[in-house]
Amino acid sequence: MIRFENVSKVYARGARPALDDVSVDVERGEFVFLVGASGSGKSTFLRLVLREERPTGGRVYVAGRDLTRLSPWRVPGLRRGIGMVFQDFRLLPNKTVYENVAFALQVIGRPRHHIRTTVPEVLEWVGLDGKEKRRPHELSGGEQQRVAIARAFVNRPKILLADEPTGNLDPTTSQGIMRLLDRINRTGTTVVMATHDDEIVNEMRRRVVELSTGHVVRDEKDAVYGRREEILPQVGPVAVLDAPGRGVPARRISVRPEPGDVAAERAADQAAARGVDPPPAETDDEEVRAMSGASRAEEA
Numbered sequence: 001m002i003r004f005e006n007v008s009k010v011y012a013r014g015a016r017p018a019l020d021d022v023s024v025d026v027e028r029g030e031f032v033f034l035v036g037a038s039g040s041g042k043s044t045f046l047r048l049v050l051r052e053e054r055p056t057g058g059r060v061y062v063a064g065r066d067l068t069r070l071s072p073w074r075v076p077g078l079r080r081g082i083g084m085v086f087q088d089f090r091l092l093p094n095k096t097v098y099e100n101v102a103f104a105l106q107v108i109g110r111p112r113h114h115i116r117t118t119v120p121e122v123l124e125w126v127g128l129d130g131k132e133k134r135r136p137h138e139l140s141g142g143e144q145q146r147v148a149i150a151r152a153f154v155n156r157p158k159i160l161l162a163d164e165p166t167g168n169l170d171p172t173t174s175q176g177i178m179r180l181l182d183r184i185n186r187t188g189t190t191v192v193m194a195t196h197d198d199e200i201v202n203e204m205r206r207r208v209v210e211l212s213t214g215h216v217v218r219d220e221k222d223a224v225y226g227r228r229e230e231i232l233p234q235v236g237p238v239a240v241l242d243a244p245g246r247g248v249p250a251r252r253i254s255v256r257p258e259p260g261d262v263a264a265e266r267a268a269d270q271a272a273a274r275g276v277d278p279p280p281a282e283t284d285d286e287e288v289r290a291m292s293g294a295s296r297a298e299e300a
């Protein structure tokens with residue numbers, strides 16, 4: 001679904017490459033964590049997939065398309081097949097929850113009747129049923145991220161990219177967000193998530209691609225955040241800073257999630273239990289169709 005072939009990215013002449021000869025192949029439907037120190041190139045990787053940046057060397061393929069050769073008028077179509085979630089949510093502050101999600105469909109010209117049925121469906125699916133009229137400042141951080149995820153997912157993208165989606169959230173709320181991303185992945189959407197959140201990575205045990213100063217230094221399935229030899233001594237209760245000297249297990253950090261986050265989590269679980277489906281994948285769009293066609297060709 002996403003293929004980097006010997007990709008390099010140098011932003012400014014003479015600067016060290018942000019990515020240096022990176023080759024990574026992400027299969028359709030995979031969930032991949034991108035980890036690495038600040039400045040290691042994670043966001044650059046995601047920006048290349050979105051064609052917000054172009055590589056200075058090598059090739060980037062998305063759904064079988066060579067992005068280095070994609071003509072500019074095809075870029076919006078590419079992006080329609082990719083949802084993006086950020087650490088700082090990036091919601092429109094003056095629009096309601098409903099309007100924030102609806103806007104994503106309006107800008108790509110979806111008909112009004114489609115928007116009227118799809119937006120409530122996706123809001124229920126992410127656990128925000130009943131919050132349609134709130135504005136972002138009337139929501140907790142976890143709820144705002146759920147709106148951002150609903151907006152990214154409402155058009156049923158083939159790929160969801162997430163750049164530190166739990167970076168502003170407490171551990172319990174982060175777990176709820178990860179369950180949501182996991183559910184999205186289970187619908188067949190390929191998920192690539194850049195993160196510094198070692199607890200989340202260690203709990204999920206998915207593929208981990210680790211970058212260091214622009215190089216891939218590890219690419220491992222069912223992996224943990226650090227290398228295994230670094231993580232092994234931590235097995236068992238680990239003292240954490242919020243309880244000095246008490247030896248609280250790392251997963252039990254006691255930051256209280258906001259009530260809204262708990263309610264959203266419960267509502268999303270109830271929606272899942274009722275078998276509420278995510279909004280149907282649209283196939284009436286030429287570019288989206290082209291993307292799925294390309295992926296079928298790729299698989300063949």
Ligand SMILES: Nc1ncnc2c1ncn2[C@@H]1O[C@H](COP(=O)(O)OP(=O)(O)OP(=O)(O)O)[C@@H](O)[C@H]1O
Binds near residue numbers: 011041
């Ligand atoms: N637009 C830009 N212009 C110039 N240099 C940039 C630009 N964006 C990123 N860089 C540089 O490229 C390198 C990789 O940055 P990038 O943002 O991809 O790292 P990152 O792993 O996502 O970091 P973080 O975890 O802090 O978000 C860094 O040295 C950074 O300073």
